[in-house]
Amino acid sequence: MTEVPRVRGEHLQERAEPQDPPPSSYLGDWAPKLRPGCGAAQSMASPGTSVSSPELPEQNFQYREVQYWDQRYKDATDSGPYEWFGDYASFRALLEPELCPEDRILVLGCGNSALSYELFLGGFPNVTSVDYSPVVVAAMQVRYAHVPSLRWETMDVRALDFPGDSFDVVLEKGTLDALLAGERDPWNVSSEGVHTVDQVLTEVSRVLVPGGRFISMTSAGPHFRSRHYAQSHYGWSLRHTTYGSGFHFHFYVMQKGRELNVTQLALGAQLLSTPSPPASPCFLQDSDNEDFLGAIHL
């Protein structure tokens, strides 16, 4: 599998175990592809279940396309769960204190993860899970048919088909990362990328009740992700922590009806400001005519 240049930044990353060292499992246009066999589903797979390595996209931007996910999930009915950015055990201690047993919970981009079922087992039974891949939604309906309080629907998270104020908690794990996959420069997300994330967050804010929480689990650290979340029009506050041993993942909690602080608002403003143009290059084609003074910006 071809390797492409690596740069630091936000990336979509597939991991077998949170304890694994990160470099070989970084995925991105700027990162080496995961070696086949490194992305096997992890310990959540039930005993005796056949678990094969997922098919990786040729190009990282394909993580944004439903066709890729449909193809990847074609055997999901017969395989065990696959967890992005850690399984339930790895973030349980952070997640459960944010939840009440009676909460109406919405899981965005549920994929083949056991998160929704683990919520049920943990005493949070009212869970609706959506994914735009009808293939994985059908597979989850079959896998968890014995748990009627778990609902599964095919839906695009950019346009949720739920009325306003209908959930107490919205969770996402790796779904925004998929929507941002293929971004060339994580420091300067394209206007298309900013718009896509805004579509999702606007929908999340709309379906949350006042006081509701949006919880996001991701490989994207605050320097890349916080400015997306720190927008006053969503009407929520922002907290951040990490989970996982060895390599850390990021856990963000937004609470609707609370406020961002001044620092966060300033950070959020950076997302909407026009990136400053690069400094004038200093051309050195002809040493006799070099204008060194012209290259000095006072």
Ligand SMILES: C[S@@+](CC[C@H](N)C(=O)[O-])C[C@H]1O[C@@H](n2cnc3c(N)ncnc32)[C@H](O)[C@@H]1O
């Ligand atoms: C990186 S996987 C994460 C799966 C799961 N949440 C987990 O933690 O393992 C991203 C998931 O988001 C889904 N997805 C991507 N874009 C979506 C969209 N616009 N609407 C709904 N689901 C989407 C994909 O089908 C895929 O299942």
